[in-house]
Amino acid sequence: MNSCNWEKIHGFVSLGEYERFVVWLKQQTAKEICTELSEYDNLKLPIAERYFKCSKTGEIWVLIEPDPGYSTGSWLPLSD
Numbered sequence: 001m002n003s004c005n006w007e008k009i010h011g012f013v014s015l016g017e018y019e020r021f022v023v024w025l026k027q028q029t030a031k032e033i034c035t036e037l038s039e040y041d042n043l044k045l046p047i048a049e050r051y052f053k054c055s056k057t058g059e060i061w062v063l064i065e066p067d068p069g070y071s072t073g074s075w076l077p078l079s080d
Contacts (some may be wrong), residue, residue, distance in 0.1 A: 004054035011072030
């Protein structure tokens with residue numbers, strides 16, 4: 001755990017779990033616990049990645065969308 005109370009997710013069990021996590025993350029952003037970083041939008045990576053910054057610590061985490069059949073996605077600190 002960190003001061004944003006985020007825990008590593010090395011793979012989502014299902015698309016439903018991922019979708020519920022995205023809703024929770026939107027709530028975190030609405031409460032200003034974190035902010036989504038747009039400067040990473042220009043990377044044009046082949047996989048869907050979104051970056052979030054913890055307002056308390058400045059730590060950056062990356063959300064990788066699952067790609068059924070290939071990847072279960074993840075939620076991890078950028079430093080990993």
